[in-house]
Amino acid sequence: MNIGEAAKxxxxxxxxxxxxxxxxxxxxxxxxxAGYRVYSDADVNILSFVKRARGLGFxxxxxxxxxxxxxxxxxxxxxxxxxxxxxxxxMEQKISELQSMVKTLNHLAKFCHGDNRPDCPIIDSLAKEKx
Amino acid sequence: MNIGEAAKxxxxxxxxxxxxxxxxxxxxxxxxxAGYRVYSDADVNILSFVKRARGLGFxxxxxxxxxxxxxxxxxxxxxxxxxxxxxxxxMEQKISELQSMVKTLNHLAKFCHGDNRPDCPIIDSLAKEKx
DNA sequence: CTTACGCCTTCCAATAGTTGGAAGGTCAAG
DNA sequence: CTTGACCTTCCAACTATTGGAAGGCGTAAG
Numbered sequence: 514m515n516i517g518e519a520a521k522x523x524x525x526x527x528x529x530x531x532x533x534x535x536x537x538x539x540x541x542x543x544x545x546x547a548g549y550r551v552y553s554d555a556d557v558n559i560l561s562f563v564k565r566a567r568g569l570g571f572x573x574x575x576x577x578x579x580x581x582x583x584x585x586x587x588x589x590x591x592x593x594x595x596x597x598x599x600x601x602x603x604m605e606q607k608i609s610e611l612q613s614m615v616k617t618l619n620h621l622a623k624f625c626h627g628d629n630r631p632d633c634p635i636i637d638s639l640a641k642e643k644x
Numbered sequence: 645m646n647i648g649e650a651a652k653x654x655x656x657x658x659x660x661x662x663x664x665x666x667x668x669x670x671x672x673x674x675x676x677x678a679g680y681r682v683y684s685d686a687d688v689n690i691l692s693f694v695k696r697a698r699g700l701g702f703x704x705x706x707x708x709x710x711x712x713x714x715x716x717x718x719x720x721x722x723x724x725x726x727x728x729x730x731x732x733x734x735m736e737q738k739i740s741e742l743q744s745m746v747k748t749l750n751h752l753a754k755f756c757h758g759d760n761r762p763d764c765p766i767i768d769s770l771a772k773e774k775x
Numbered sequence: 776c777t778t779a780c781g782c783c784t785t786c787c788a789a790t791a792g793t794t795g796g797a798a799g800g801t802c803a804a805g
Numbered sequence: 806c807t808t809g810a811c812c813t814t815c816c817a818a819c820t821a822t823t824g825g826a827a828g829g830c831g832t833a834a835g
């Protein structure tokens with residue numbers, strides 16, 4: 514199938530497929546006589562795999578590793594598990610940072626009148642205090 | 645003071661200060677005879693303001709607005725409050741997405757042996773299921 | 776046959792935010 | 806006068822994706 518159909522089937526944009534190929538995330542596609550990329554069902558599976566991994570927040574670097582592990586039948590499951598758990602830790606770190614920001618901002622907003630007067634604890638805090 | 649000292653005082657990297665100036669986040673600095681940027685205490689305050697707003701996760705676009713509101717004495721506090729609360733909503737959205745990813749990955753990792761065998765529910769799920 | 780339209784190709788640029796380097800000018804001390 | 810620390814501008818990289826331009830290919834209709 515052509516790249517358009519592969520895109521529709523896998524849910525990965527045609528432009529993105531070319532990009533993934535160019536940075537080596539996925540193997541280079543075979544070409545037709547006219548130079549069109551040709552995809553098999555197996556190729557589409559890789560694309561879907563990448564899409565799902567992105568959906569779980571893995572970086573392209575991590576996904577490159579995951580694709581390698583996926584295609585490597587002699588892989589050990591611990592490699593994958595370590596990658597996944599490291600990723601979980603990163604996300605948990607990010608979550609707690611965001612929660613801290615939300616807490617601070619909500620606290621500041623609570624004391625902000627939100628009317629036409631210029632007094633605003635949010636601005637005052639950004640201007641004067643150590644956030 | 646020169647850009648180096650302004651950087652040290654405000655906590656914003658000299659390189660970043662020039663960048664902020666170039667994209668219009670902060671006003672253009674005055675120059676010495678030799679062309680060096682010269683900063684006043686007020687300029688440093690703006691830089692610190694920007695740094696704190698970044699620390700709260702505001703985008704540069706939002707910070708541009710915030711700086712404008714800060715310097716505008718006739719602003720209404722509701723403008724700032726709306727900006728802040730919109731930002732909070734965005735962050736809360738991001739938090740729940742991350743939490744959902746963490747939950748899914750932890751669930752998958754729980755059933756992964758993490759030994760030398762190739763069986764791995766994480767990989768299997770990425771390959772076959774709708775994540 | 777030829778025109779039209781939709782798909783394909785490559786390359787180049789933009790987004791957000793920062794960081795890094797190269798090549799060169801300036802300033803103060805030794 | 807030279808050394809070294811500072812400053813200047815410009816250009817490129819990072820992550821991941823999206824957009825456009827310019828051109829080739831494939832098929833259906835006039």
